[in-house]
Structures are given as structure tokens and as C-alpha cells.
Amino acid sequence: MVLPSWTDENLGTMKRAGLWLVSVVGEGSTFTKDELRQAFPGVSQIDRRMRDLRDHGWQIDTNRDDITLEPHEQRFVRQGEPVWEPGKGRAKSTVSVTATQRREIMSRDGNFCRSCGISGGQTYAGTFESAQLDIARRQVRQSDGAVSVELVTECNRCRVGGRQLTAEPADVLAQVRQLGRLERRVLAGWIADDRRPFSTVERLWAEYRALPEESRIRIRQVLDSADTD
Template sequence: MAQPSWQDEKIGTMKRAALWLVQEVGEGALFTKAQLREAFPGVAQIDRRMRDLRDHGWRIDTNREDVSLGANEQRFVKMGEPVWEPGKGTRKGGTTLTGTQRRELLTRDGHMCRSCGMTPGQTYPGTYEAAQLDVARREVKLAGGATEVQLVIECNRCRVGGLGSSVDLPGVLTRLGQLPGFERAILAGWVEKDARAFSELEQLWAAYRTLPADARQQVREALG
């Protein structure tokens, strides 16, 4: 099916934004907020309409997902659903979040990244980069084989690492059922507190894993 022109004002703004990305920017290329607004003069909330494409499988990175990007730069990484085609691009119930919903999700998830535990503004170890939290959409496999998209709070690093990943909930529950009683009790305590304190030994192991090869060798020599 031939693509309509992104300049065709008879189609919706989100569809025009998708076509502009495909026809003018190209996958893998950078564009700026200024270029987007110049292409759609007088169009209200064009930034939001472009963000809506993410609900249809489009990947458009900002400096939250790609720290190499400037504050006003974005990268068109991958095209998703061809939203301009008949029957495509319809709004999926509950996918677009309001500010209130985002705040409720942050509160629900303890204002921290559920993958690594980072909190807003906390600096990643060994860097000057501060964590930013946002809502990530994670595909969850349910009992019976069905899947659904569930929302979780993650930091900018974990959101990038988790793109396209899914969670096998029945698999997690199966492994839980195989735990011996004392380990199950320990896990229940961590779940109840929604936190786990790592011992000095575990923290040293984590630090060792991050070292370059030469530095790891020095640690091995120090251990004898």
C-alpha cells in the first residue's frame, strides 16, 4: 500500500508525524524539537502526538534513553505499526497516561527503579550521571500463555536495557514453588519489606564484576 504524504492535513496529526519520520528523517537518524515544530507549524501538542507513536511499537529515543543525545535531540530508532493504514493506529485503551496516573505509579513503585533500585537524581556509581525515572511498559506472560502489557517504574538505563523484553510470570511462580522452606521464608521477608540489604561480601563481589581484566587479576592475587 502506498504511503500518503506526511503533508496531507486530512489525516491525523499522529499519523502525519509517523509519516514525517519515515519520509523525512529515516530510521537511525537524529532530529531536533525545532525541526519537528518547523515541519508542523501551528499544530498544537505535536510533541505529545509523536510520543503517542510509542504506544504502537515505535521507538523514538530522547536523552533519557540515549545519554549521547542532547536535551533537544531525538533519534528515530525503529518504525512500529504503520499507523496510517486503515484499521491501524487506533488508541489502545489505557496506554496514554495522564500526569496524575504517572504520579500514582511512582508512588505505587516506591519512587524507585524496580529493576535496579535507583531513585530520582541518584548518581550512578562511578559516573556523574543522575538517574531519571519514567514509566516502562513490560510484556508479561500469564498463566495459560496469554500476555498483557503491565506498567512499571524504571530508570533511564534500565528502560533502555529492557526494551522489547518480557516477563515469564508462570516461570517465576514455578521456581518459587521449588524453593526449600527456609529460602522461601527469606524471600517472603524481602518481599514484605520490598527491599533487600546486601552484605559487604555481596557488595564486594558486585564491585569485582565491574572491574576491567587487569584490575580483576590484582584482586585474585590479593586473595592468594
């Protein structure tokens, strides 16, 4: 199918922006804000119209999503719905998260990533990279099988990695029901405190898993030698 021209001003700005990404930039390639504005001179809010494509399944990463990008760069990762086709590209029912909602959700979530537990500004283990917190839209499968979208606080790493995941509360609940009384009490305590205290051995296991293979070998050698002493 022949694509419409992204220069056709009879199309809406969002549709033209999508066509420009497909026709000029190409999936997997980067572009700058200046290049975008030069392609659409005189078009107001072109940045916002570009962001609107994300509501239609398009993945366009910034340096908050991909640390290899510079602040002025974005990467066109994947095309979503062909918004220029008839019947496509209509406004979604979801709305942008306001600054007030963002603060409320982060406060509700304890101001840390609900996936990995890191706080905003905290450095990832073994790196000099600081975590940035934002609001992620997570797909959640309900008990009737329908999939809805819920908002959750996540760091930049987890937000990117979890985009294609669907939460399954029913599976979690089924496993909770299989727990013994003591295990249920322990879990209920962690949930009430909204934190799980890890033992020294558990923390060491997590740190060991994050080490490069050569370093893991040295740890194993020390443990093996200790067993033979």
C-alpha cells in the same frame, strides 16, 4: 509499496508525523523539536501526535532514554506499525499515565527502580550520571498465556533496556515452589521488607563485575597472591 506523502494534509497528524520520520529523518537518525515544528507549521500539538506513535510500537528516544542526546534532540530508533495503512493507527485502549497516577505508582514502588534498585537522583556506580525515575509499561505473561501491560517504576537505563522484555511470573512461581522451607522463609522475609540485605562479599562481587577488565585483573592478582601466602 509506495508511501503516501507526509505533506498530504488529508492524512491525520500522527500519520503524517510517522511518514515524516520514515521519509525525511530515517531510522537511527536524530531530529530536533524545532525541525519537527518547522516541518508542520501551524499544526497544534504536533509534539503530542509524535508521542502517540509510541503506542503503536514506534521507538522515539529522548535524552531521558538516551543520555547521548541533548535535551532538544530526539532519535528515531525504530518504526512500528505503519499507521498510514488502512485499518492501522487506531487509538489504543491504553491511556496516558496522569501525574497523580505517576506519583501513586512511584510511592507504591518505594520511589526506586524496581529493576536495579537505584533511587531517583542517585549516581550510577562509576559514573557521573544521575538516575531519573519514570513509569515503564512492562509486558507480563499471565497464567493463561495472554500478555498484558503493567506499570512499574524504572530508571532511565532499565526502562530502555527492558522495552522488549516480557515478564514471566509463572516461571518465578514455579521456582518458588521448588524452594525448601528455610529458603522460602528467607525469601518471604525479603519480600515483606521489600529489600534484600547483601553481605560484604556479595557487594564486592557486584562492584568487581562493574570494573573494567584491567582493574579486574588487578583484583584477581591480589586474591591469587593471598591464596599462596
